[in-house]
Amino acid sequence: MAVTGLDPEDLTARARIRDAALRHFGEHGFERATIRGIAETAGVSSGLVRHHFGSKQALREACDEHLAKVLRRLNDRARADPTPADVNYVAVARAAVGPYQPYLARALADGSAAPLFDEIVELSQRWLADADRDRPDPPDVDRKIRATVITAMALSVTVLHQHISRGMGVDLFSPEGDQLLARTLIDIYSHPMLSLEDAALGRAALDKIQHPATAEPRHQQEEHHDD
Template sequence: MTTSGPDPEDLTARARIRDAALWHFGEYGFEKATTRAITESAGVSPGLLRHHFGSKQALREACDAHLVKLISRINEQAGADTAAGGVSGVNHVAASMAALGPYQRYLARALTEGWAEPVFDAMVQMSEQWLAGLDERRSDPPFADRKARATVGTAMALAVGILHKHVSRGLGVDVSGQEGAHLLALTVLDLYSHPWLSPEEAAAYRDALDKTATDTGATLRSAEEHPDE
């Protein structure tokens, strides 16, 4: 994958404050992280933080916006390289993992604490774009709509980052490094290319789920209609 030069914003004091905030929010959580500690890490005055961001909440939103921008750049570059016959899907996954590696702690804490919504939504949107192309080649109709599949797929993919210490221990190599990211990409590729269920088995399980839902609904309705029985 080819890469462009650094974002001009990343050379500024504003970016130093944002990067310090990413570290402190990831290390201590949003509530416990202090603006004083963030400014000390960034080597700037508290007044400069207020000048650029106004509040800790706005600073957190700027952190999310930075990651959304990074994700968008990765996606755009991957699309351009794929169209040009360049980087493979495996290498794209490895490059994405490497690019987001420095922010894994922030993402893990933010997502498990229920914020970083813009980051999650951007990744879901990216997943929807990739699924759109896959659906064109799919012979059987999906069980769920594209947004639902993209949402759950994104959550499953992000779980690797949240659980990266456990995944790294299981793989025997740090998944945030180049070697680990490559092994992770190969593993994901194998799982995607050799699913555990055939389309026929999946359809049978779907029918069983539908039957269970129908039977459960009928039982609940009967209980509501005859509460004393």
Template sequence: MATTQPDPEDLTARARIRDAALLQFGEHGFERATIREIAKAAGVSSGLVRHHFGSKQELREACDEFMYRTVRKLSDQARAGLVHGAFGDLNHLAAARAVLLPYQKYLARALADGTAAALFDQMVDITEEWLARADEKRAGDPPAASRKARATVLTAMAMAVPVLHQHVSRSIGADMFTPEGDREVAYALIDLYSHALITPDDAATARDALDTVWSKQPPADRDAVIRAFEEQNDD
């Protein structure tokens, strides 16, 4: 099997600093994480951190860029149907989860505090590419929403899992940031993605019902809406 050469950056102190920052930002948040602690975790001096990245903000931007490049590389390999190099015989899904597992806390923090806008938008772009391929197989069943809207919602749904990690971990009975918990989450996602929750006919009925509701001018009186709903359920 062909192998790929490691990214030269990943052999440098710069890469060690970036990886330490990803873990520190994920564990403590951007505001609480310090250059000193990041340097200590990377085994370098604070001066070297500033030499490579200038400021903590620039370091975070480098972390976001690394996350995007990593996801992009995994996505491209998956679409090509191959994963090369150190992943050996693992398929693309297993490889992606193994690579991204250490950075889930970083993603969760960045998304929750609203600092990952550019990264989120880039993830939407990647999702659009996947949907474009899937849409080719939907002959006779055109999507009801734009590809951008679907990609945005799908990305939000997927990235909400690490944001809600405390609730997810409690509910499944395992820390989702451990291999055991990640396996449970991955299996759940595979099952959900591979089995539709509603049929195309059910979806058409739901869209028709929504169109009917949205075509009518809603009453100005909120209480009237609630009374109408309660009366309908009482029948």
């Protein structure tokens, strides 16, 4: 069964050029990549590349939009089936995004994937909105900030995959890696590393560092407010 249906666009020369650009940018980087090189990778003329995209920058934007579309589909599928009995979404994501991993890692490292990063932050905020409704304590940090950090941590797996594979003892981008990463994520997210009490102490310490003359424990601030 296919992970996602093909867009009609994916059967066109435009899509072939876009996929060639994803491979070419991933191998050479944006600055070193050329329209001619992308055309050769796609097996078309430079003129056809310019006809469809106009410029190298526009082509990169099309690459980012395509990846964002793939990720939105994966996100929608996961949200529609949050407790699947027969799907490993780590494996599904690797199958869908794996061919673009070199592009994604390079673009993230050189800071050129801002629209794509922002799209993932937006998707992460939706998951946090659901989780926040069941929190026993109110969030201490704005949701977008938390989503931004979560996104950076998740995407770092792509950038640092060689180190992660070495530490895990298996190739991260393999079926065995899919299973081990999925189990690891489940274990991490199902067991908080800090209790609510320890978290409160940590916040109080940060308050004291930031405002040493006026800081007081959060629970005392709330009691004063109630008075």
